Structure formats: structure tokens, C-alpha cells
Amino acid sequence: MLRRYETIFISRADLPSDEAVGLIDRYAGIIKGMDGTVIKVENWGKRRLAYPIEKRRDGVYVRIDFAAQYKVVTEVERNLRIDDTILRFQTVKLSDKVDMAEIEREMAEAREKEEALKREKEQKETALSEPAGEEIAVSEGPESPEPEVSEETSPDETSPVETEQEGAREE
Numbered sequence: 001m002l003r004r005y006e007t008i009f010i011s012r013a014d015l016p017s018d019e020a021v022g023l024i025d026r027y028a029g030i031i032k033g034m035d036g037t038v039i040k041v042e043n044w045g046k047r048r049l050a051y052p053i054e055k056r057r058d059g060v061y062v063r064i065d066f067a068a069q070y071k072v073v074t075e076v077e078r079n080l081r082i083d084d085t086i087l088r089f090q091t092v093k094l095s096d097k098v099d100m101a102e103i104e105r106e107m108a109e110a111r112e113k114e115e116a117l118k119r120e121k122e123q124k125e126t127a128l129s130e131p132a133g134e135e136i137a138v139s140e141g142p143e144s145p146e147p148e149v150s151e152e153t154s155p156d157e158t159s160p161v162e163t164e165q166e167g168a169r170e171e
Contacts, residue, residue: 002036007089009080039067040063040107043060045061059087
């Protein structure tokens, strides 16, 4: 019987990015290899730990949401215990019964969101990378008249230097 689980683990923050991606792929592969379904993998990134773990202050948080049998959970946890790059992990059972149609719908929605984010990112990159050769038309004169500046100054606008000089002249 399939159940839905969520595993969150914290890996060392000093891992190179390719090793971190390989680590995530490894655990997702274990789940898939034992007939589980990975619903979503979220890399929450590098964060400050609440307290030092193995004399480390930072860690990379990863969340894996999956549907599988209990034997898959025991195998994933066994591998997490063995791995020296994992500082902490926790697996939580989200539901006892899994509706595969609902999971497929969630996975499709997640893919659509990812594709939409990629399209937005590509659009922003193409907008930034367009050549700056296109000149913006500048009108010859201002569209609204500029306010005229009077050359007379009020007594409040005089600087202290001027008032001291004026005071010296009056004496």
C-alpha cells in the first residue's frame, strides 16, 4: 500500500553544487528504483542553522515529497544515516492512503509552474540581452515648461556667510 511521505534533510553547506545536485538525484533515484513516485523535490538552499551541528553553522536544506511503501522509507533513511555529508534528516508520513490521480495532477501543476517560471526567466534574459542600438526618440524641447527661477533671494535663503558679511558692513 502506497503512502505519502516527506523527507527533509540538511547537507553540508560547503559541498560543490554538482555534488549537491548528485546527492539529491541519488536519493530521488533510490525512491524511483524501489517503485516509489517522487512528487516534488525542493532545494531550499543554504540557510543558517538554529544551533551548530558538527561544528557547522550553515547547511543546505532539501525537501523530497514522495509516495511509496514503508520499505522505501527505511532504505532512504538507512542511506541518509550512512552518508557523511548529511547533517540531519527527518521523514514524516503525510497521508495513509494515496490517490494516484491526485498525485499525477499535482505533478502536472508543478511542471506547469516550472515551465512558466522558465519562460518568464527567458523573457527577462532576452529583454536584457537585446542590443542597446535602438535609440529612444528624444524631443527637442521640453514638453512642459520649466518653472522660472527668480534671481531674488528672500532673507531666509541667505547663507550665514552673507549675513555675517552684511553685519560687518553695517558696523
